């Protein structure tokens with residue numbers, strides 16, 4: 001199974017250091033006497049309907065825990081109503097959690113007072129929403145610099161910074177346009193630029209591309225990947241779309257009814273779904289596009305030829321297929337000079353035939 005360290009090495013994230021965000025036993029319950037639910041052995045296990053009937057409460061987030069590493073793209077995925085937005089809003093206390101810990105860069109932000117929260121939201125967090133929330137009477141550059149203005153940055157400095165990020169998101173030439181002169185995709189680029197302008201430590205995305213046409217949506221996903229490579233920010237991204245989650249996420253947390261169902265890399269979810277719910281989600285994913293050589297390789301056996309070609313462990317099966325099948329010796333999976341395992345025709349063909357679960 002792929003470990004977090006291995007994923008981090010692959011993606012350039014840094015799991016060895018302190019997590020940027022560490023969430024423990026997090027609950028958000030809406031309704032009367034909500035704070036009694038997490039502590040009650042009797043109530044905390046009730047299904048949604050029963051809990052509502054007994055208490056009038058909805059547990060939108062139930063006992064969730066995870067860490068986000070520096071530079072990681074952490075995706076929260078689930079169907080409508082599974083608790084994604086509530087969870088991510090709790091992380092910045094836009095919604096007040098009912099119980100649990102949220103440690104951000106070593107500080108439990110549930111202890112932060114209003115002043116500290118304002119500081120964190122201004123300088124450490126940024127949010128990108130589905131509805132861009134641009135100010136219609138302000139030009140692109142002034143929308144982008146708005147947060148810096150609120151922080152008290154002088155006009156010349158904030159305009160300089162805004163122009164830098166406008167260029168970074170590919171909107172050069174549109175600095176002086178008004179939002180309604182831009183397409184949906186371009187407006188969302190302004191949203192991205194605005195989120196990046198303050199140089200936050202973490203960017204939170206709440207289904208930012210759901211309202212965009214599929215082609216524009218794909219462009220914007222690529223844009224996020226490109227920006228992530230360029231600026232290396234930690235990102236927490238909500239989506240209900242599995243292909244978006246697999247494309248963007250270093251790890252994906254799947255939620256259902258407020259609970260964590262599985263948290264893992266794309267190849268973990270596709271290769272070893274935790275239950276039928278996840279299995280159903282991933283059943284149509286082309287496995288060769290997601291599973292890596294690290295996932296399908298086998299240990300070395302006596303008699304294995306060791307003069308075959310070498311490949312990295314994070315090459316996906318689809319990209320390796322031709323080379324593995326063409327080689328007359330098994331491919332050696334090598335990372336930093338270390339032989340991790342072997343991939344031969346059998347391992348590749350098992351994936352292609354959809355049988356790798358039996359290996």
Ligand SMILES: Nc1ncnc2c1ncn2[C@@H]1O[C@H](COP(=O)(O)OP(=O)(O)OP(=O)(O)O)[C@@H](O)[C@H]1O
Pocket residue numbers: 030031058059060078079080081082083084085086087240
């Ligand atoms: N303010 C509220 N008061 C009561 N219940 C709420 C409130 N906000 C959310 N809920 C409930 O909490 C549950 C989780 O909602 P949430 O919006 O977090 O889900 P979601 O996965 O983000 O859904 P969507 O993709 O539709 O936005 C739902 O049952 C919702 O009805």
